[in-house]
Amino acid sequence: MKNLLKSLALVSVAATLATSVSAQERITYKSAKTTSSYYQMGVQIAEAMQAGTDGGVVVTVEESQGSVQNVMEVRARGGDYVFTTPPALVGLAQGGKAMFEGKGDPSFDTIRALFPIPSLTMHFVMSADSGVETFEDLEGKTILLGSGSFGAREGEKYLGLFGLEGKVTLADSELSNAVSALKNGQIDGFVTAGSYPAPNVIEAAASTGVRVLSLSDEQVAATKRTPLTIPAGTYAGQDADISTTSLPVVAYTTTAMSDDTAYLLTKTFWEQKSELGSAAAWWNGISPDMISNITTAIHPGAIRYYEEVGAPLTDAHR
Incomplete structure (x- = not known):
């Protein structure tokens, strides 16, 4: 009997740990070179996400060689991928123009914005x-x-x-x-x-x-x-x-990310913005007005948050 109770206890602990791990959202955030201020911003966002969700969102920041690489990697990434790039580059990728000429991919059409970061x-x-x-x-x-x-x-x-x-x-x-x-x-x-x-x-x-x-x-x-x-x-x-x-520079993901996750990331970012600004002054320049700098579609999960707070949205965002 004692061994049975011990086994049941171990099963219970394992189940609790499994539930805890599965409840955690793990996100990869690709920004810029480690020497860049934008890499520092990525680290700050990772800390803000963890603090704002009590550890419910864990963000791993990856070094990048630049915005073009960030967009190109959409082709091989899943729903846990967040990256930064100017909205203009997303438009070029979706149109197969400039540096994306001859490199078009259907996955580019799935790119959706979450929130603006410092320009x-x-x-x-x-x-x-x-x-x-x-x-x-x-x-x-x-x-x-x-x-x-x-x-x-x-x-x-x-x-x-x-x-x-x-x-x-x-x-x-x-x-x-x-x-x-x-x-x-x-x-x-x-x-x-x-x-x-x-x-x-x-x-x-x-x-x-x-x-x-x-x-x-x-x-x-x-x-x-x-x-x-x-x-x-x-x-x-x-x-x-x-x-x-x-x-303008924006944090993006794709439609492979669930609406609930996109909602959580966007909500947490804006709710943590004041704390971010206390730690680094460049975040103080971010305001809801900067959503107008997003010239591409916004993720439906992020739109849900913006509608809740009455943020300005355009037809192009939906």
Whole structure:
């Protein structure tokens, strides 16, 4: 009898553990390189999901080589896959255009959005000693764009759009050297794109006086990018709002994810956003208004949450 009771107890414990494990949602979150701020965001989201669900959601963050890879992996992933990418890339994948030409796949049509994360935000950072206050003042100055990044490509595009091509000296150096080069007077400024407040801009503003240039409404329109305002006080010495541009970034999954899981992830993200913002200021720039930056379909589970809280949705989201 004693052995029977012991066996039943062991069965009960095993059943409890099995129920506990099966009740846990395990998610793979693919973001960016480990050195990127977006990888740090992934880690923060993982912590927020675990805290907000009392361990009910366990997120494993995977390193990625970039947004294109994240989208391409949809072809081989299941319902536990969450990834980050700009909405524009999803549109290109679904249309088989640009870098996705000849690489189309039916799985791309199953991609659905969950929630926005901090946008890639353009910063034209000039030293106070340079005397540069507007883009017109950049003529004859030396700036560092870096190479290969979104910020470098976008910065070069803006110089052309604003009539500065060939009128600005481009420093031949990596963006990682920007702050030290600015301090040493080797450059007058640098261009960077990242979530704000950007760590390299914080460092530059704290160690030497800088001005982050503001774009006019006409200049913003010419870039065809999403307008974004960096609030006054974001950086040391910044006493006014900065009008600039951004590339929205969104957390996506596919229709392979259940509605209940998508609902839980979306609900937990928004309910934990305040805590996220306390830990890292870049989350404070996220608001329900940024749902309008999602130009692709939203997962039905996420839509259920947005309808519950009265968030703005469009026909394209459904």
